Amino acid sequence: MFTYFLRCGAGRLRSLSYGQRNAAKVAPVPTGTAVAIPTKEDFRARIHTVVKTFTPGTPVSSLAELVGREASLRELLNIVASPGEHAFIASARGTGKTSLVSCFLDCASGAAPQITCVRTNCENSSFKAIWSKVLRRILARLGMASTQFDKVDISDLDVEFELVSVKTPLLIVLDDFDEILNHTELAQFATLMKVVSDNAMDISFIMVGSPGAATLFKRTYILIQRHLRIITLNRLQPVKAQEILVSRWRRCGLEIMDDAMSLAVELSCGLPYYCQVIGKYAALLALSQNRSVITVADVAGASSHMDEHILLMSAISSKTGLEQT
Numbered sequence: 001m002f003t004y005f006l007r008c009g010a011g012r013l014r015s016l017s018y019g020q021r022n023a024a025k026v027a028p029v030p031t032g033t034a035v036a037i038p039t040k041e042d043f044r045a046r047i048h049t050v051v052k053t054f055t056p057g058t059p060v061s062s063l064a065e066l067v068g069r070e071a072s073l074r075e076l077l078n079i080v081a082s083p084g085e086h087a088f089i090a091s092a093r094g095t096g097k098t099s100l101v102s103c104f105l106d107c108a109s110g111a112a113p114q115i116t117c118v119r120t121n122c123e124n125s126s127f128k129a130i131w132s133k134v135l136r137r138i139l140a141r142l143g144m145a146s147t148q149f150d151k152v153d154i155s156d157l158d159v160e161f162e163l164v165s166v167k168t169p170l171l172i173v174l175d176d177f178d179e180i181l182n183h184t185e186l187a188q189f190a191t192l193m194k195v196v197s198d199n200a201m202d203i204s205f206i207m208v209g210s211p212g213a214a215t216l217f218k219r220t221y222i223l224i225q226r227h228l229r230i231i232t233l234n235r236l237q238p239v240k241a242q243e244i245l246v247s248r249w250r251r252c253g254l255e256i257m258d259d260a261m262s263l264a265v266e267l268s269c270g271l272p273y274y275c276q277v278i279g280k281y282a283a284l285l286a287l288s289q290n291r292s293v294i295t296v297a298d299v300a301g302a303s304s305h306m307d308e309h310i311l312l313m314s315a316i317s318s319k320t321g322l323e324q325t
């Protein structure tokens with residue numbers, strides 16, 4: 001690491017002013033002339049920290065880990081707090097929809113324990129199958145029996161009846177709502193939402209899916225247009241993408257060269273998923289060469305774990321100077 005560092009003398013180490021409170025739990029690499037050779041255990045511990053810190057495969061579920069989504073959280077809170085209104089969180093894959101909603105539910109259940117929060121993935125299931133699942137979860141949360149939902153053959157009226165009989169406020173998240181393609185099923189969801197709003201039932205729906213699905217749902221089912229608000233999640237500003245990377249690398253006891261940081265931010269295209277991918281694999285590459293400083297070569301190596309499509313997109317936007325939205 002030291003030799004490399006001297007070779008890159010011209011490159012200035014990025015000053016990592018934030019994330020100090022979360023400083024690495026692993027032993028820092030000594031900065032004196034004598035470099036201690038890390039033991040096998042040190043090496044394993046550092047890899048473990050990287051794998052736990054960068055999680056491209058799982059959504060973020062705590063507010064402290066959610067970067068750059070304050071405005072969307074506020075918007076979501078406003079909708080949920082408005083009787084008769086429901087939200088549709090819309091964005092491209094990997095932008096952080098499930099993360100946003102998970103953090104929101106985490107806060108809601110902490111701040112208002114009287115609200116029963118349920119989240120389910122739609123997975124191209126039918127209206128009946130989804131409601132059978134959701135109602136069973138609601139009743140389980142409330143400690144009530146649920147034998148009648150073991151049959152998938154539950155009617156629209158059954159759903160309405162069961163929702164009316166639940167006495168606590170409900171927050172129901174239908175994730176991957178864009179997986180439901182059948183018009184009859186979608187019309188049933190729209191009708192139910194309308195009934196919930198018109199009867200001033202204390203129920204808020206949050207749907208999650210692609211922007212296309214959100215617009216189509218709102219346009220097609222005119223009866224819910226007034227009740228449905230779409231929250232679009234944009235890609236993160238470069239400064240926020242940098243924050244995801246820097247705070248997490250810092251936690252792993254790693255530092256980064258300036259040019260490596262700009263490349264990482266550029267390649268991520270403002271998509272949190274790619275921040276996590278680049279962060280993880282660049283860190284593992286640096287560690288595999290016994291370094292605590294991440295270089296351009298590590299970031300370039302990490303990009304082999306990204307889709308060609310995204311790499312192309314970042315190349316085009318850096319050439320044309322296109323802003324991330």
Ligand SMILES: Nc1ncnc2c1ncn2[C@@H]1O[C@H](COP(=O)(O)OP(=O)(O)OP(=O)(O)O)[C@@H](O)[C@H]1O
Pocket residue numbers: 055056057058059060065066067068069091092093094095096097098099100244272273274276
């Ligand atoms: N605001 C954020 N800050 C830090 N990491 C984030 C943020 N949002 C998302 N991530 C990370 O990005 C990845 C994708 O997030 P998530 O699963 O929430 O996206 P999604 O939009 O729901 O994707 P999909 O459409 O495929 O379901 C996860 O690794 C998650 O940890």
Ligand SMILES: [Mg+2]
Pocket residue numbers: 097098099175
């Ligand atoms: Mg998701």
